Amino acid sequence: MELLKSATCQLLSCGLLYVLWLTRLFPSEGFWSYLIIQSFVAAAFSRMAKQDIWWIPIHLLFVPSLTLMIALQIPSWIFLLSFIGLLLIYWGTFTGDVPLFLSSPEVANEVAVLLSREKSDTCLELGAGTGTIAVALAKLLPQVRIKAVERAPLPWLVALIRSRKFVNLRMCYQDLFKMNLDQHKFAFAFLSPVVMEKIGEKIRAEMPQGSLFVSSSFIIPEWEEEQVITVNDKRKTRLYCYRIK
Secondary structure (H helix, E strand, C coil): CHHHHHHHHHHHHHHHHHHHHHHCCCCCCCHHHHHHHHHHHHHHHHHHCCCCCCHHHHHHHHHHHHHHHHHCCCCHHHHHHHHHHHHHHCHHHHCCCCCCCCCCHHHHHHHHHHHHHHCCCEEEEECCCCCHHHHHHHHHCCCCEEEEEECCHHHHHHHHHHHCCCCCEEEEECCHHHCCCCCCCEEEECCCHHHHHHHHHHHHHHCCCCCEEEEECCCCCCCCCCEEEECCCCCCCEEEEEECC
């Protein structure tokens, strides 16, 4: 869906660019002026389509970058490989839900404290990325069995390689919305505002009563937090703690 929205934004902005060229509102030699206008119009259409904020730099750079590559006669296979690489890393963004976010070590420390406080012997991470949190927790709490799920291919592969030394950590290539959460009493996620309402419905329906769900940075709409922790890292990350009732 997000790819369709993005393509529509680009096509509409290119159509406007063509109209501007036909009407000669700008001098014909001002080629880069047209590209700049197209980029900003595409970004504006993106916001009108309610795409997330991280789509703006993509729209701003897409056509100018493509034009520059053609002008410099850069081989097309480089562009293809770059696109495939981005697709493997940011699979969630392209498919319309969760992009790749990386957590700080300080966040992992706070999650470890919460796990110890809850006396939980298991931990589920939804959207593990490259394993930043899962690997850190496996080191800090060797007695806790950790399951981490990720569906973006390249981050999952990196996390899988990083997890190979830890017997208490299992990395799964899996769509978090297609798994059952009824065996998990503690879960952590650093997802996206786009999916928080949906994930809230899922954890309320599936996680056992009394379980704790910790969301980094993003709230679950219309849920009341049991606790909000401000982490002492560069971003001053907030951890929103929700008790399943």
